[in-house]
Amino acid sequence: MRVLIFGCGYVGLPLGAELARLGHEVFGLTRSGRRDAELRACGVEPLTADIxxxxEPDALPRMLDWVVNTVSSNRGGLEDYRKVYLGGTRNLLAWLGAAPPKKFVYTSSTSVYGQTDGSVVKESSRTEPADEPGRVLAQTEGLLLDAARDRKFPAIILRVAGIYGPGRGHLFQQFLKDQARIPGRGERLLNMIHRDDVVASLVTALRSGQPGEIYNAVDDEPVPQIHFFRWLSETLGKNMPPFGPEEEGGKRTLTNKRVSNRKLRMELGCVLRYPTFRQGYTAEVQRLQDAGEL
Ligand SMILES: NC(=O)c1ccc[n+]([C@@H]2O[C@H](COP(=O)([O-])OP(=O)(O)OC[C@H]3O[C@@H](n4cnc5c(N)ncnc54)[C@H](OP(=O)(O)O)[C@@H]3O)[C@@H](O)[C@H]2O)c1
Structure with missing residues (x-):
């Protein structure tokens, strides 16, 4: 397949490497070009543009089979967020409209589910995002789903949970630095997925996903914060963090839900390498120990 990945960061770069390893012809686009050497080393042809x-960038390759949008607005405020997700996706639809690929996968987020009652949410569950960033993502999904319905544009939505893995995972890093606090009674559920399993879910969605469909990408076990910290504390032989005040979401509103991955596993046959945070963080702890960082 001839593949173009928009946004080769924490997820897009290893996705490119994996697709190249599988024998596909892969182009990887970033905004800055600062990862070009790394991309080349993985067998990915780098491109630079601002979506x-x-x-339309002159160098955009044509005759594409698969396109992935893993661009992220990791800095800037809400305006940047809207420009990158909503505006960027609108531009991609325009650029690809004349010669659509066979599959287009977009990494949305489980933040489009606003549930706060700890209920199980699946792809057909209500999406009433609890905050403006979540609403921007829901609107972006809407653009793609409309294009799939009205123009047969082959858009597939992957709603990704909180990503952790090598060097990432906010609560884990806070815990290592003795800066973590257990908010309230620590009952709020965390929905997570290891970076390698996001890559596996993307490859599966490209191969077998159905245009116009939505799939949750999350591991098998939503976990209350306190259980997560207890496991870290036992595994690393460190004290539990102290209790602190109930969480305040900052720019995000806090939700509480159990996101189900049943559709991804049962309909697409995706097999997760790290079905729970325990396997994923065991690997990360091992990596840090091997590197002498723990
Ligand atoms: N992190 C999470 O927990 C989480 C949860 C749910 C969903 N997601 C979604 O997962 C996807 C991957 O996230 P990530 O963590 O891999 O992101 P990341 O590490 O921040 O990488 C983002 C990439 O997008 C590129 N980019 C940013 N703005 C751009 C623009 N205007 N034009 C072209 N390229 C641009 C960046 O280019 P440079 O390298 O030049 O900066 C970078 O390569 C995103 O869609 C994100 O929204 C993330």
Whole structure:
């Protein structure tokens, strides 16, 4: 397959490497070009462009089979968020409209589910995002689902949970630095997925996902914060963090839900390498120990 990945960061770069390893022809686009050498070393042809600019980049490859959008707005405020997700996706639809690929996968987020009652949420569950960033993502999904319905644009949505893995995982890093606090009674559920399993879910969605469909990408076990910290504390032989005040979401509103991955596993046959945080963080702890960082 001839593949173009928009956004080769924490997820897009290893996705490119994996697709190249599988024998596909892969192009990887970033905004800055700062990862070009790394991309080349993985067998990915680097491209540079800003997807928030409406003029189509000259160097955009044609005759694509698969396209993935893993661009992320990791800095800036809400305006940047809207430009990158909503505006960027609108531009991609325009650029690819004349010659659509066979599959287009977009990494949305489980933050489009606003549930706060700890209920199980699946792809057909209500999406009433609890905050403006979540609403921007829901609107972006809407653009793609409309294009799938009205124009047969082959868009597939992957709703990704909180990503952790090598060097990532906010609560874990806070815990290592003795800066973690257990908010309230620590009952709020965390929905997580290891970076390698996001890559596996993307490859599965490209191969077998159905255009116009949505799949949750999350591991098998939503976990209350306190259980997560207890496991870390026992595994690393460190004290539990102290209790602190109930969480305040900052720019995000806090939700509480159990996101189900049943559709991804049962309909697409995706097999997770790290079905729970325990396997994933065991690997990360081992990696840090091997590197002498723990
Ligand atoms: N992190 C999470 O827990 C989480 C949860 C749910 C969903 N997601 C979604 O998962 C996807 C992957 O996230 P990630 O953590 O891999 O992101 P990341 O590490 O921040 O990488 C983002 C990539 O997008 C590129 N980019 C940013 N703005 C761009 C623009 N205007 N034009 C072109 N490229 C641009 C960046 O280019 P440079 O390398 O030049 O900066 C970078 O390569 C994103 O769609 C994100 O929203 C993440």
């Amino acid at each position: 928030t600019r409406s003029d």
